Amino acid sequence: AQSVTQLGSHVSVSEGALVLLRCNYSSSVPPYLFWYVQYPNQGLQLLLKYTTGATLVKGINGFEAEFKKSETSFHLTKPTAHMSDAAEYFCAVKGSNYKLTFGKGTLLTVNP
Amino acid sequence: DAGVIQSPRHEVTEMGQEVTLRCKPISGHNSLFWYRQTMMRGLELLIYFNNNVPIDDSGMPEDRFSAKMPNASFSTLKIQPSEPRDSAVYFCASSLEGGAPYNEQFFGPGTRLTVL
Numbered sequence: 062a063q064s065v066t067q068l069g070s071h072v073s074v075s076e077g078a079l080v081l082l083r084c085n086y087s088s089s090v091p092p093y094l095f096w097y098v099q100y101p102n103q104g105l106q107l108l109l110k111y112t113t114g115a116t117l118v119k120g121i122n123g124f125e126a127e128f129k130k131s132e133t134s135f136h137l138t139k140p141t142a143h144m145s146d147a148a149e150y151f152c153a154v155k156g157s158n159y160k161l162t163f164g165k166g167t168l169l170t171v172n173p
Numbered sequence: 174d175a176g177v178i179q180s181p182r183h184e185v186t187e188m189g190q191e192v193t194l195r196c197k198p199i200s201g202h203n204s205l206f207w208y209r210q211t212m213m214r215g216l217e218l219l220i221y222f223n224n225n226v227p228i229d230d231s232g233m234p235e236d237r238f239s240a241k242m243p244n245a246s247f248s249t250l251k252i253q254p255s256e257p258r259d260s261a262v263y264f265c266a267s268s269l270e271g272g273a274p275y276n277e278q279f280f281g282p283g284t285r286l287t288v289l
Contacts, residue, residue, distance in 0.1 A: 093275040104177070104264055104280035112275040151216070159204060159223070159270050161278055163216040 063088045063154045067164035075172050080124075080139040082167045084152030087133065094135040095153040095161070096126055105151060111135060122146070147171045177281035179265050185287045191253040194284045197246055198267030206278060207240055207250050208264040216264075222248065223270060255288045262286070 068083040086092055093112055097105040109120025116128040126137045135152060152164040178197040186192055198205050207219040221229040222242045230240070237256070242248040252259055262285050266278040 095277065097280075102282075102285075104282045105266075106280070107277045110275060110277060155275065159221060159228075159268075160218070161206075165215045 063092070063156055063160070063162045065152050065154050065162055065164035067150075067152050067167050069167055070165060071168045071170065073170040073172060074142045076142055076144055078142050080137070080142045080146065080169065082137040082150050082152075082169065084126075084135045084137065084164060085133055086135060086152070086154045088154055088156055090156045093155040094126075094128060095155070096120065096124070096135075096137050097151045097153060097163075099149045099151065099166075101148075108137070108150075142169075142171045144171050144173065177265055177267055177279055179263075179281035179284050181284060182282060183285050183287075185289065186255055187289050188256055189254045190288075191251065192255045192259075192286060192288075194250040194263050194265075194286070196248045196250070196265030196281060198248070198265070199279055200246070202267035202269050202279075203245070204268045204270040205242060205248050206266040206268075207248070208266065210262045210264060210283070211260075219250070219263075252286075255286075257288045260286055260288050 064087045066085045095110045096108040098108050099105050108124050109118045111118045111128045119125045124139045149166045149168045151166045153161050155161050180195045205222040209217045219232045220240045225242045240250045262283045264283045265281045268278040269276050
């Protein structure tokens with residue numbers, strides 16, 4: 062069985078500040094990990110994914126995430142927040158089959 | 174490619190009416206998923222099709238919900254009769270499953286359903 066916990070349902074940062082969105086997972090098999098972003102009134106769009114190999118994964122729009130097996134974490138970061146980053150972010154885990162398990166989401170607000 | 178296409182984008186109906194949501198997956202994808210998103214429950218998987226065959230419908234709430242995939246390019250999710258608690262955003266997603274397990278799911282824009 063798999064599960065995802067996103068710490069903080071709402072994160073607020075100032076424009077230009079560091080963005081850190083936290084994700085912890087539970088999986089009985091080596092996981093595949095994803096971050097999706099959802100802009101208002103839109104579907105989910107893949108930001109980045111971890112499969113195997115390099116534990117630091119770079120995605121679109123300057124985001125990156127680091128897979129830490131010992132901490133069962135896959136936190137999402139971006140050095141400099143932009144107003145356009147305001148959206149809801151979902152962490153998801155996949156095991157060996159088709160099932161993608163999502164966290165509850167973190168709403169990111171960027172203040173001018 | 175146009176991506177996953179869903180229609181309608183918005184649907185407002187009255188309790189007791191039948192609602193049909195439609196989805197066209199990305200060409201070449203062999204798997205299709207229907208999700209429901211609500212504030213209370215987040216994203217829930219309703220049903221998963223592989224090669225047009227329903228594989229996992231354990232997330233379908235009750236008998237009022239049904240889904241079909243008559244061919245590789247079309248799927249429907251039907252609710253009959255609809256109830257106010259069905260109000261949610263319904264997403265369709267498609268992917269290429271059976272090869273690498275880390276293939277991503279591509280989501281459509283969703284259908285926002287309001288049942289009065």
